[in-house]
Amino acid sequence: MLNSIKLYFRFLEISLRGQMQYRASFIMQIIGQFFMTFIEFVAIWSLFQRFGSIKGWTLVEVAFFYGLVNVSFALSEVLSRGFDTFAGMVKSGDFDRLLLRPRSTVLQIAGKEFHMRRFGRVLQGAIILVWASIVLNINWTVDKIILVLFSILAGICIFFGLIVLQATLSFWTIESLEIMNTLTYGGAETSHYPLNIYRKWFRRFFTYIIPIAFVNYFPVLVIIGKPDPLGTPSWLGWISPIVGFVFLVVTFRIWNIGVRHYKSTGS
């Protein structure tokens, strides 16, 4: 176990060093990412200029939901790149080689590549999160700081798990993987706004089937000190992020089923 963790960080180091060889291109892409997501927030700001509020939520409150989910989504993209491009390995048959090595497939794929360029989006999310927490004048007690970090970590787990599911699907089909974008990008975009603005079936979907509400909506309510308009008790937000970790464990189980099902292309 300890050896695996060491190996993982070694992979991380190699990947980072490799990408830093093209420094100018690297910095350009980070700026590009930052710019693109920043512009997206300008669009949200414009809507608040027109409408004032959304179901009683102000721009700054929405910004807290937005910043938090962007940080975890972007970090998960940094870490899950190997799984995101996994369909290519199935297609080319390269996955066979990983099966021969005396390490778990999860470790090898997760360590294959780190998408450092996504740090542009991490930065954007972090800036908006900090801005929102200053304007909202949040009283940062130790337990709230722990809850924020806990939620970000749990959010990474959920998005990572979704990418693992996408990779698992590619054992059966490598076309139509675009549908998974509705859960990853779609889930992130949905969480840009508090969940209670959506219709019931949609809220239920992102609570009970894809449990993003547990790592964003519920804990953020606790942190910004607002009661849930939907009436859930406030203690829920303190423990709900745990669901994110459970979700990741479940997706790894499903992944293992997929690996057992794998038949090589033979090429």
Next chain:
Amino acid sequence: MIAYWTVISARYRMLLQYRAAAIAGVVTQLFWGFLRVMIFDAFYRSSTITQPMSFENVITYVWLGQALLALIPLRPDYEIRNMILKGNVAYELIRPLNLYWLWFSRELANRTAPTTLRSIPIFILSMLFFDLQPPTSLLSAFGFIISIILAIFLSSSISIIVNISLMWTISGEGVSQILPAIVWIFSGIIIPLPLFPDCVQPILNFLPFRGIMDTPFRLYMGHIPPDQLLNVVGHQLIWIVILIAFGRWILNRGLKRLVIQGG
């Protein structure tokens, strides 16, 4: 001329083969449409101020955007990128065709083929079930069709600039990130352009990007009345000419400094 037409139709038919991907694309687009409509619904319920566009129009705008999303250039043409990286672009230069128009023909097919596959099912489904309104009049339908054809040319003339910029390996990376982001927001796909603050409206009206989505959509719903047709279509045409001239100019500059590795 026949040669270019052959390039367009061959590439078009090749891209039409990606049907499973198109079905996935339709499902994805329907999801985004739902999400956007719900968010706008919540905003419109939260304010009693009269907005520059009615909620019914916004719904139509959102669904038209989802149906015609593939008109927006999001990624550079990876085949051209590989040609430049590997030096195969030399073969493109030997052909007895003008390189700009050759690549432009590819772009026309790249834009229209996925749009053909995805737009029809989304059009039908959203008109039957999700409140996409029909065009307000025969004249506005006519204006929409004219303007969409120009939108294809406009979009191609922008995306070809992204492809050409890849000849500058480092700065090209930045251009291929930032230009699509600018098109993404200033075309109206994220939020309808009339909902941006009044002070930026003159800028939005000046820029070419509204010609890809906003102009045709507003003609469709009569938000731009048909008697304005010549004005807005003229705006699209002028920008197409400017962008093609610019694209040809940077292509020539790129070719002058292009070094092809032998081997």
